Amino acid sequence: MTLDQLTIGQEGRVEQLDASCGSAARLMEMGLVPGTAVRVVRVAPLGDPIDILVRGYHLSLRRSEARGVTVGRVDTAGAAT
Amino acid sequence: MTHHASASTASAGKSHTKRTRLIGLVGNPNSGKTTLFNRLTGLRHKVANYPGVTVERREGRMQGHDAIRIVDLPGCYSLTPRSPDELIARDVLMGWVDGAEPLDGVVVVVDASNLERNLFLASQVAELNLPTLIVCNMMDVVSGRGDAIDLELLSERLGAPVVGTVGSTGVGVDALRSAIDRMVDSTDRSGDEADWQPSESKGIGSLSWQPPHPTLSPKKGAGKAKADGGEGKEAAGGGAENRDKASKGARPAAWHQDERLRRTTSEVAQLVRDHRLIGPAATDALSLLLLSPGALNREDVAHIHLPEACRKTLAAIHERVHAETDGRASAFMHAIQARYAWLSRVVDEVQTRAPEKVTISDKIDRVATHKVWGMAVFAAMMGLIFLSIFSWAEPLMDGIETVMGLMADGVYALLGAGMLRDLLIDGVIAGMGNVVVFFPQICILFLFLALLEDSGYMARAAFVMDRVMAGAGLHGRSFIPLLSSYACAVPAIMATRTIENRRDRLTTILVAPLMSCSARLPIYILMISALFPGNPWLRAGIMFAMYALGTVTALLMARLFKRTILKGPAPSFIMELPPYRMPQIGTALRHMWDRSKLFLTEAGTIIVAISVVLWALAYFPRMETNGVANGAGSPVGRVSPAADEEDAAGVAAIPSPVTAPGEQLRQSYMGRFGRFIEPLIEPLGFDWKIGIGLTASFAAREVFVATMAVVYGVEDDADVESSPLREQIRNAAWPDGRKVYTPLVGISLMVFYVLACQCMSTLAIVRRETASWRWPIFMFAYMTALAYAGSFVVYQGGRLFGWG
Numbered sequence: 082m083t084l085d086q087l088t089i090g091q092e093g094r095v096e097q098l099d100a101s102c103g104s105a106a107r108l109m110e111m112g113l114v115p116g117t118a119v120r121v122v123r124v125a126p127l128g129d130p131i132d133i134l135v136r137g138y139h140l141s142l143r144r145s146e147a148r149g150v151t152v153g154r155v156d157t158a159g160a161a162t
Numbered sequence: 163m164t165h166h167a168s169a170s171t172a173s174a175g176k177s178h179t180k181r182t183r184l185i186g187l188v189g190n191p192n193s194g195k196t197t198l199f200n201r202l203t204g205l206r207h208k209v210a211n212y213p214g215v216t217v218e219r220r221e222g223r224m225q226g227h228d229a230i231r232i233v234d235l236p237g238c239y240s241l242t243p244r245s246p247d248e249l250i251a252r253d254v255l256m257g258w259v260d261g262a263e264p265l266d267g268v269v270v271v272v273d274a275s276n277l278e279r280n281l282f283l284a285s286q287v288a289e290l291n292l293p294t295l296i297v298c299n300m301m302d303v304v305s306g307r308g309d310a311i312d313l314e315l316l317s318e319r320l321g322a323p324v325v326g327t328v329g330s331t332g333v334g335v336d337a338l339r340s341a342i343d344r345m346v347d348s349t350d351r352s353g354d355e356a357d358w359q360p361s362e363s364k365g366i367g368s369l370s371w372q373p374p375h376p377t378l379s380p381k382k383g384a385g386k387a388k389a390d391g392g393e394g395k396e397a398a399g400g401g402a403e404n405r406d407k408a409s410k411g412a413r414p415a416a417w418h419q420d421e422r423l424r425r426t427t428s429e430v431a432q433l434v435r436d437h438r439l440i441g442p443a444a445t446d447a448l449s450l451l452l453l454s455p456g457a458l459n460r461e462d463v464a465h466i467h468l469p470e471a472c473r474k475t476l477a478a479i480h481e482r483v484h485a486e487t488d489g490r491a492s493a494f495m496h497a498i499q500a501r502y503a504w505l506s507r508v509v510d511e512v513q514t515r516a517p518e519k520v521t522i523s524d525k526i527d528r529v530a531t532h533k534v535w536g537m538a539v540f541a542a543m544m545g546l547i548f549l550s551i552f553s554w555a556e557p558l559m560d561g562i563e564t565v566m567g568l569m570a571d572g573v574y575a576l577l578g579a580g581m582l583r584d585l586l587i588d589g590v591i592a593g594m595g596n597v598v599v600f601f602p603q604i605c606i607l608f609l610f611l612a613l614l615e616d617s618g619y620m621a622r623a624a625f626v627m628d629r630v631m632a633g634a635g636l637h638g639r640s641f642i643p644l645l646s647s648y649a650c651a652v653p654a655i656m657a658t659r660t661i662e663n664r665r666d667r668l669t670t671i672l673v674a675p676l677m678s679c680s681a682r683l684p685i686y687i688l689m690i691s692a693l694f695p696g697n698p699w700l701r702a703g704i705m706f707a708m709y710a711l712g713t714v715t716a717l718l719m720a721r722l723f724k725r726t727i728l729k730g731p732a733p734s735f736i737m738e739l740p741p742y743r744m745p746q747i748g749t750a751l752r753h754m755w756d757r758s759k760l761f762l763t764e765a766g767t768i769i770v771a772i773s774v775v776l777w778a779l780a781y782f783p784r785m786e787t788n789g790v791a792n793g794a795g796s797p798v799g800r801v802s803p804a805a806d807e808e809d810a811a812g813v814a815a816i817p818s819p820v821t822a823p824g825e826q827l828r829q830s831y832m833g834r835f836g837r838f839i840e841p842l843i844e845p846l847g848f849d850w851k852i853g854i855g856l857t858a859s860f861a862a863r864e865v866f867v868a869t870m871a872v873v874y875g876v877e878d879d880a881d882v883e884s885s886p887l888r889e890q891i892r893n894a895a896w897p898d899g900r901k902v903y904t905p906l907v908g909i910s911l912m913v914f915y916v917l918a919c920q921c922m923s924t925l926a927i928v929r930r931e932t933a934s935w936r937w938p939i940f941m942f943a944y945m946t947a948l949a950y951a952g953s954f955v956v957y958q959g960g961r962l963f964g965w966g
């Protein structure tokens with residue numbers, strides 16, 4: 082699944098970034114590299130962009146950008162899907 | 163300019179120890195650079211711009227150490243820039259800014275409460291081989307959370323001294339000062355900064371993260387690069403064989419097991435050395451840039467001349483990496499990943515974390531970005547700003563007009579009648595008045611922008627409004643500049659600097675002047691009050707319609723530009739939402755002052771110059787009456803009660819109706835031009851008198867009212883509310899007796915003013931911000947065309963329906 086599919090409060094772990102997406106490099110420089118845990122904290126009033134917690138800080142990005150980030154779900158139980 | 167230069171100046175400085183040293187403050191946005199800068203310099207600093215760009219440059223002397231100068235660089239997240247701000251920070255670090263002095267050392271400001279991501283840049287900078295000092299700022303936030311950071315261990319891991327500070331209270335600033343002093347001292351002693359090693363660490367060579375090519379230790383790297391440079395000349399056009407040979411014996415980089423990617427990175431580094439693209443110290447950084455996606459088209463390395471052979475090899479490398487990884491990854495991305503992997507380990511080692519708690523920021527955000535409340539908070543914030551711009555600025559603006567009037571009176575009293583006096587009063591002082599009168603609004607707007615930025619709300623506003631802006635193909639950050647445009651387009655255009663993408667920034671700049679600024683208000687009021695008496699709802703409705711027309715047109719034009727001339731990928735909205743912080747009023751005021759002053763000096767000079775030209779156009783040729791030149795009022799004057807007085811005197815002395823100021827204006831060059839364009843503007847419903855008003859308005863639209871007063875020979879001070887002008891407008895007629903101003907003409911005229919770019923200040927500031935005349939000319943052309951078309955459709959369409 083991709084980052085934009087996580088709902089508010091859900092956690093995930095970054096698996097891969099789509100290199101063809103222009104912002105992949107910047108997302109990585111901002112700390113969103115494969116293996117990083119992320120959580121969707123909130124969604125803007127109009128549904129886009131989203132606010133995620135990564136490496137202890139808040140980062141906002143558009144859904145279209147989040148679509149380029151493949152994540153694995155991390156359930157509260159801790160099992161990755 | 164490369165690092166060579168800074169090394170040589172550093173060693174040259176050994177003999178004269180008096181030479182001042184330049185230390186750069188770098189760091190992520192919001193890490194507290196400016197706060198620390200103010201602490202270090204004691205708020206005594208100069209603000210200027212970097213040559214050729216509009217990024218502000220603050221420089222000041224360190225308190226108590228006059229030989230050390232500190233420069234506050236714009237915030238950046240990495241050495242791969244994505245905005246003009248980041249670009250300038252990177253270029254200063256690399257010594258690539260033409261005409262700018264190279265740095266003698268760097269202080270990297272790190273937000274310690276967000277250590278991992280902040281260290282990304284810090285470690286990149288530390289590898290540049292400039293003397294580097296790392297400051298862990300916001301230590302209060304760290305301890306407040308119950309966390310702790312082992313600064314000594316961090317220093318050891320990073321290979322640079324680390325100092326902890328609290329910028330907002332000044333804790334640790336003294337220690338920082340002496341650390342900077344020590345850094346400068348040791349550079350002076352060694353004479354060559356490459357030798358500079360912090361006493362408490364083993365230097366960069368000890369990093370557990372290894373740069374993606376063999377030049378690991380600075381000294382070895384420098385020597386090796388020189389040697390390779392010689393032999394590399396032959397290899398320049400040669401195949402991969404030579405390069406492979408050159409990188410033989412290289413230590414395999416620890417960060418990656420993939421032999422192919424390791425080879426790629428060392429290949430690029432070798433290419434950089436072979437072609438002597440840059441000094442040895444910056445080889446790492448440039449190699450990384452050249453590996454980044456789209457490296458060959460990167461505007462930010464465009465100034466580095468890539469020989470054709472070099473470009474070809476690079477393109478081949480890129481293609482190969484692309485093929486090898488099925489287009490999914492790049493060496494560049496691997497390098498980022500490796501660095502973060504290393505940083506995670508370092509942070510785990512040095513930081514002890516208390517269990518996570520809900521922060522105050524989170525609590526505020528639950529309201530500020532809430533589905534319903536978020537919008538309400540946003541609307542309330544904007545309402546507050548507008549209210550204050552219009553209500554607080556009002557008395558100040560009146561005051562400024564009074565002062566300008568007094569100055570005009572003073573000149574009038576000092577000088578005898580003649581051209582010089584008219585020039586000073588109606589050209590220079592009036593032109594200055596046109597600029598200065600908006601100064602209070604601009605100050606207030608900048609103050610609010612600074613407070614919003616400092617508190618962290620600005621990022622939320624962009625977050626909340628991004629969806630709306632996306633519809634126009636823009637970025638959430640475009641919202642604030644567009645909104646500021648309702649007050650004045652000039653600060654709005656200056657506020658576009660936070661937009662990272664050049665195309666998005668240009669689009670925002672191009673459409674911002676379509677938003678109805680406060681200078682249009684007098685024209686709307688004049689037209690509405692003269693032509694739509696009675697029904698207050700209709701009046702308010704028309705006024706609202708004008709604002710709506712401007713806003714909708716701006717969004718539509720943005721969409722159009724983004725799809726045509728400024729076509730590009732959808733802007734990215736990767737933006738940090740920093741924690742809320744209490745803004746510091748002193749810093750905000752200082753910021754406001756710096757920026758507003760820039761407006762006065764930069765836009766002001768051009769505007770005054772153009773005002774003088776327009777004055778001359780309205781002043782010449784002189785009308786001779788009984789051989790006595792008459793000093794008539796100028797349309798550019800909004801502060802010319804004195805001139806009116808004089809005219810009255812002139813009329814009394816030579817009682818002739820022809821000497822009315824209106825007559826002089828009518829037969830001046832500007833008047834002739836007004837008449838000349840009458841056929842052109844007749845389809846819009848305008849006569850030549852309006853033509854004069856329109857022409858004069860191209861300096862600044864607010865002079866329309868004053869000009870019309872002169873054209874109609876209204877004797878008293880031109881005032882929107884003054885009934886004589888309104889009467890004149892109601893009564894004005896075409897030669898055949900038809901009324902000139904019907905309600906339809908009024909609407910047509912207002913539509914023209916909504917859409918036309920009649921503001922020298924705006925064009926001047928666009929010229930400055932885009933560093934070329936191309937964009938202001940384009941802006942002027944498209945807006946004038948739009949205005950003409952808009953008025954044409956309104957007037958002719960209205961007549962078809964039988965109104966008018």
Ligand SMILES: Nc1nc2c(ncn2[C@@H]2O[C@H](COP(=O)(O)OP(=O)(O)OP(=O)(O)O)[C@@H](O)[C@H]2O)c(=O)[nH]1
Pocket residue numbers: 189190191192193194195196197198236237238299300301302303327328329330331616617743744745746
């Ligand atoms: N709690 C706390 N706040 C701080 C500290 N230092 C700075 N601040 C606040 O952090 C915010 C950002 O500080 P600035 O100095 O403007 O940061 P900057 O690095 O210059 O930011 P940019 O110019 O945007 O790159 C301001 O609201 C400061 O008051 C600190 O040590 N502790």
Ligand SMILES: [Mg+2]
Pocket residue numbers: 195196197237
């Ligand atoms: Mg700053």
